[in-house]
Amino acid sequence: MNILNKLFGRNxxxxxxxxxxxxxxxxxxxxxxxxxxxxxxxxxxxxxxxxEDTDKERSTKEFEQNILDGLDxxxxxxxxxxxQSERTDVYVSYVRKMIKEGTAYISKETPKEPGDRAEVVRFxxxxxxxxxxxxxxxxxxxxxxxxxxxxxxxxPEEPLYxxxxxxxxxxxxxxxxxxxxxxISNTPRQILIQEAIGAKRPIYAxxxxxxxxxxxxLSKRKHGEAVSVDxxxxxxxLPEALLNFLALIGWNPGTEQEVFTLKELCEVxxxxxxxxxxxxxxxxxxxxxxxxxxxxxxxxxxxxxxxxSIEHEDYFSRAPDLDITKINWKTVPxxxxxxxxxxVLMIIDDKDQIMKYxxxxxxxxxxxxxxxxLSGKEKSPDPFSLxxxxxxxxxxxxxxxxxxxx
RNA sequence: GGCCCUAUCGUCUAUCGGUUAGGACACAAGCUUUUCAAGCUUGGAAGCAGGGUUCGACUCCCUGUAGGGUCACCA
Numbered sequence: 345m346n347i348l349n350k351l352f353g354r355n356x357x358x359x360x361x362x363x364x365x366x367x368x369x370x371x372x373x374x375x376x377x378x379x380x381x382x383x384x385x386x387x388x389x390x391x392x393x394x395x396e397d398t399d400k401e402r403s404t405k406e407f408e409q410n411i412l413d414g415l416d417x418x419x420x421x422x423x424x425x426x427x428q429s430e431r432t433d434v435y436v437s438y439v440r441k442m443i444k445e446g447t448a449y450i451s452k453e454t455p456k457e458p459g460d461r462a463e464v465v466r467f468x469x470x471x472x473x474x475x476x477x478x479x480x481x482x483x484x485x486x487x488x489x490x491x492x493x494x495x496x497x498x499x500p501e502e503p504l505y506x507x508x509x510x511x512x513x514x515x516x517x518x519x520x521x522x523x524x525x526x527x528i529s530n531t532p533r534q535i536l537i538q539e540a541i542g543a544k545r546p547i548y549a550x551x552x553x554x555x556x557x558x559x560x561x562l563s564k565r566k567h568g569e570a571v572s573v574d575x576x577x578x579x580x581x582l583p584e585a586l587l588n589f590l591a592l593i594g595w596n597p598g599t600e601q602e603v604f605t606l607k608e609l610c611e612v613x614x615x616x617x618x619x620x621x622x623x624x625x626x627x628x629x630x631x632x633x634x635x636x637x638x639x640x641x642x643x644x645x646x647x648x649x650x651x652x653s654i655e656h657e658d659y660f661s662r663a664p665d666l667d668i669t670k671i672n673w674k675t676v677p678x679x680x681x682x683x684x685x686x687x688v689l690m691i692i693d694d695k696d697q698i699m700k701y702x703x704x705x706x707x708x709x710x711x712x713x714x715x716x717x718l719s720g721k722e723k724s725p726d727p728f729s730l731x732x733x734x735x736x737x738x739x740x741x742x743x744x745x746x747x748x749x750x
Numbered sequence: 751g752g753c754c755c756u757a758u759c760g761u762c763u764a765u766c767g768g769u770u771a772g773g774a775c776a777c778a779a780g781c782u783u784u785u786c787a788a789g790c791u792u793g794g795a796a797g798c799a800g801g802g803u804u805c806g807a808c809u810c811c812c813u814g815u816a817g818g819g820u821c822a823c824c825a
Binding site: 628 | 773784823
């Protein structure tokens with residue numbers, strides 16, 4: 345029975361992500377997309393991308409592209425793609441049908457704001473209790489009476505969010521709606537519309553929200569750039585690190601493993617383990633995930649990242665943190681350190697020779713002052729990476745300078 | 751304010767009635783003759799409050815409190 349259903353695709357999980365292109369890709373949108381993606385992969389289901397651009401005033405092609413590019417950068421691939429602005433005919437037919445059947449009606453209005461219509465399409469609210477099962481929160485109950493006859497279309501040709509969502513989810517065979525908790529109060533409305541058009545109710549899962557340090561919803565208004573995926577991309581965060589971080593905020597596998605690749609996440613993901621309460625977005629932890637993921641990269645890739653980050657923060661233009669003469673070499677006299685640097689200066693363009701010399705003279709005695717002479721920092725990348733990044737000439741100049749100071 | 755959701759270290763979390771309440775990030779201290787923005791060791795740090803239920807509650811129930819979300823002719 346179950347196998348038959350699977351064979352005919354009737355039991356197949358279908359999820360969807362429905363971003364609205366009214367701004368650049370938000371980290372919250374990225375996280376919701378990730379959870380949908382993980383659930384689809386885990387269940388061998390289908391993942392639909394649907395651009396919700398019914399609001400012509402606020403939606404732009406640029407934002408749509410930004411969202412799609414960001415998701416592509418993260419490696420979150422979808423199986424099907426739709427754009428609501430291209431599906432108006434479908435919605436119109438449903439609105440007409442609803443009006444005809446009496447589940448919706450054209451209502452005369454007194455416009456309250458500029459742009460308001462004198463006539464809109466309202467849903468005929470049956471005023472009942474709606475109880476739905478949520479994968480994350482169990483039973484949720486609403487009395488829809490207080491919703492009134494809400495507006496579902498500005499006119500039969502201009503559908504609004506709730507109508508479009510329900511029609512699309514129905515027509516596209518969406519089985520699971522995984523979205524942010526901010527949509528939880530939209531759910532009863534949408535269930536009412538489903539019942540009016542005879543659509544099957546999908547299974548809901550409302551994800552906890554990501555909060556800022558003040559425990560407020562992460563908003564663009566308050567945090568600007570820092571809520572966009574682009575911001576982290578520009579800051580040198582690896583896509584896999586962002587994904588890993590986003591997955592582990594509000595969810596965990598129940599084991600003590602924290603570092604995961606996307607592929608690994610797909611395997612261990614369990615929506616039942618998603619947290620109920622909102623969680624604070626912790627940049628420090630993101631940076632830690634980034635470090636962990638950098639370690640997983642081939643050496644050459646790691647070097648490129650190092651190089652980029654050093655150039656990015658203008659590392660060498662800042663004053664040295666420490667004076668080389670202030671280093672306490674404990675057992676190594678200054679004169680000896682000076683001698684090591686002078687020796688290294690002659691072979692500075694030959695890593696193997698420096699290594700050979702360092703091994704003879706004691707790695708720490710040679711490499712530590714060399715690294716310090718090059719960076720001027722108490723903590724820095726290793727000397728060979730530094731030489732590669734700043735070049736032989738600049739390295740020579742820095743070592744000469746250090747010798748002079750000693 | 752109405753409705754809805756939530757409640758373990760500063761933060762992310764484990765625990766599914768019996769634990770010295772575990773881990774990670776961050777922080778502090780220490781170690782390291784050392785390719786150190788690293789690593790290692792150690793440390794401080796938590797069950798919102800009050801009632802039940804129970805031999806026994808962080809865990810189940812109720813109330814309170816706190817926080818959040820949402821209340822468009824946006825999505």
